[in-house]
Amino acid sequence: MSQLNSKHLLGIKGLSRAELELIFQTADNFKDVINRPIKKVPSLRDVTIANVFFENSTRTRLSFELAEKRLSADVINFSSSSSSVKKGESLLDTVNNILAMKVDMIVMRHSSPGAPHFLAKHIDANIINAGDGTHEHPTQALLDTFSIYKKYGSLDGKKIVIVGDILHSRVALSNIFALQKLGAEVKVCGPITLIPRYISDLGVSVELDIKKALEWCDVANVLRIQLERQQIKYFPSLREYSLYYGINKVLLDSIGKEITIMHPGPINRGVELTSDVADSDHSIILDQVENGVAVRMAVLYLLAGRQNEN
Ligand code: CP
Numbered sequence: 001m002s003q004l005n006s007k008h009l010l011g012i013k014g015l016s017r018a019e020l021e022l023i024f025q026t027a028d029n030f031k032d033v034i035n036r037p038i039k040k041v042p043s044l045r046d047v048t049i050a051n052v053f054f055e056n057s058t059r060t061r062l063s064f065e066l067a068e069k070r071l072s073a074d075v076i077n078f079s080s081s082s083s084s085v086k087k088g089e090s091l092l093d094t095v096n097n098i099l100a101m102k103v104d105m106i107v108m109r110h111s112s113p114g115a116p117h118f119l120a121k122h123i124d125a126n127i128i129n130a131g132d133g134t135h136e137h138p139t140q141a142l143l144d145t146f147s148i149y150k151k152y153g154s155l156d157g158k159k160i161v162i163v164g165d166i167l168h169s170r171v172a173l174s175n176i177f178a179l180q181k182l183g184a185e186v187k188v189c190g191p192i193t194l195i196p197r198y199i200s201d202l203g204v205s206v207e208l209d210i211k212k213a214l215e216w217c218d219v220a221n222v223l224r225i226q227l228e229r230q231q232i233k234y235f236p237s238l239r240e241y242s243l244y245y246g247i248n249k250v251l252l253d254s255i256g257k258e259i260t261i262m263h264p265g266p267i268n269r270g271v272e273l274t275s276d277v278a279d280s281d282h283s284i285i286l287d288q289v290e291n292g293v294a295v296r297m298a299v300l301y302l303l304a305g306r307q308n309e310n
Contacts, residue, residue: 007306008120008127009299011136012177020145020181026298027146027291034070034293043301044073049105050098053130054080054091057109059265059289060130060139064107067296076103091115092122099125104307105300108132126303134168134229139299140264141174143292145182147284148219150291151260156183161213164223164245164272167194168230171223171264176202189213190245193234210245214255221262222247222272238271248274252282260284 001018012020033041049068053061061077068075078098080086085094095106105126108116113135120127131137148155160179166172166188179186180203188195189207199206207213214220225241235241247261261273261283269275278285 003305004302007303008116008129009138009303010116010120010127010129012138012141012174012181013136015138015178015181017181020142020178023142023295023298023302024146024149026302027142027294030070030297030301031150031291031294034290034297040070040072042072044068044071044304046074047071047105047304047307048074048076048101048103049107049300050076050078050103051130052078052095052098052106052108054085054108054110054115055131057130059292060109060137063289063292064128064130064139064296064300067293067300070293071297071300073105073300076101091119095119095123099123105303126307128299128303131170133170134173135170136174136177137170137264138174139292139296140171141178142299143288143295144171144175144221144262144264145178145184146295147262147288147291148184148260149182150287151284152218154183155179158184158219159187159217160184160219160221161187161189161207161217162221162223163189163210163213163247165194165225165230165234166190166199166223167196167234168226169223171221175221176204187213187216191235191241210247211251211255214247214251214259215257217259219260219262220247221264223264224266225268225271238268242271246271246274247277249276249280252277252280258282262288264288 001022107128107130109130111133113133115132116127116129162172186204187207263285
C-alpha cells in the first residue's frame with residue numbers, strides 16, 4: 001500500500017491496519033528527518049494549511065504547525081476565541097471564508113462530535129480531525145500507538161490499559177480502535193461512573209482495581225480527568241480519585257514488573273500521576289510529544305498526495 005484510502009483523516013474507525021502501518025512507515029522516515037541538523041523537507045511546498053481551532057490546545061496545535069513547517073507548507077492559524085465566530089458566524093461560513101483564501105487543507109479541533117465529518121461533506125479541501133468533542137482524536141491515537149511500536153517493535157499481543165476518564169475521552173475511543181486494529185489487547189480502568197456502558201461492545205474489558213490493571217498490562221495510557229466536560233460529579237473529590245486511581249511510585253514499585261507509562265497531556269500532576277512517575281524512566285510522555293510531530297508530518301504528507309480528489 002502506498003497511499004491512504006481517503007483524502008480526509010476523520011477518525012481511526014475508518015482506517016485499516018495496512019493504512020496504520022503505512023502511516024507508521026512514513027512517520028519513521030520523518031522521525032529521521034526531524035532529528036537531522038536540517039529538519040525541513042520540501043514535500044508540501046505550495047500547499048497552504050489552516051489550523052482551525054474552536055477549542056483550546058497546546059500540543060496538538062503546535063505539533064501540527066511544526067509538522068506543516070517542517071514539510072515547507074504555508075501555514076495560517078485560526079482560534080475561535082479571537083475570531084468573528086464570536087459575532088455569530090457559522091462553522092461552514094467561517095471555513096468557506098478561509099478556503100476562499102486558497103487554502104488546501106484544514107486541520108480542525110471542535111467541541112461538537114462529528115463537526116469534521118459535516119465539513120467533509122460540504123467542502124473540497126482535505127480535512128484532518130484534531131479532536132471532535134468526546135468522539136475521536138485520531139492523530140493522538142496514531143502518535144500513542146506509534147510510540148508503543150517504537151518502544152516494543154510491534155503491538156501484536158501487547159496488553160494496554162487505558163486509565164481514568166474514559167467516558168469523556170476522544171483519546172480513549174481512538175486509541176481503542178487503533179490498538180485493536182494493530183493486534184493489542186485493551187482494558188480500561190477507572191471509577192465505574194467514568195466507564196461508558198457500551199465499552200464491552202467494543203471488545204474491551206473493564207478492571208476497576210488499578211493495582212490489578214497495572215499487574216496485567218505492558219503499557220498504561222493514563223488519561224486526564226476532564227472536569228470541563230463533567231456536568232455532574234462522577235466521583236466525590238480529586239483527592240479521592242487520586243487515592244484510588246492515581247499512579248504513584250509506591251504503587252508502581254509494588255507491582256513487581258516494569259511497565260510503560262503514557263499520558264496524552266495535559267497532565268493534572270498529583271491527580272492522575274505523581275511527578276515521580278510522570279518524570280521517571282518508566283514514562284515515555286515526552287517521546288509521545290516528539291513522535292507526534294513525525295506522525296502528523298506523515299498524515300499531512302499522505303493526505304496531500306490525495307489532493308484535488310472528490
Ligand atoms: N493531547 C492533546 O490533545 O493535548 P492538547 O489539548 O494540548 O492539544
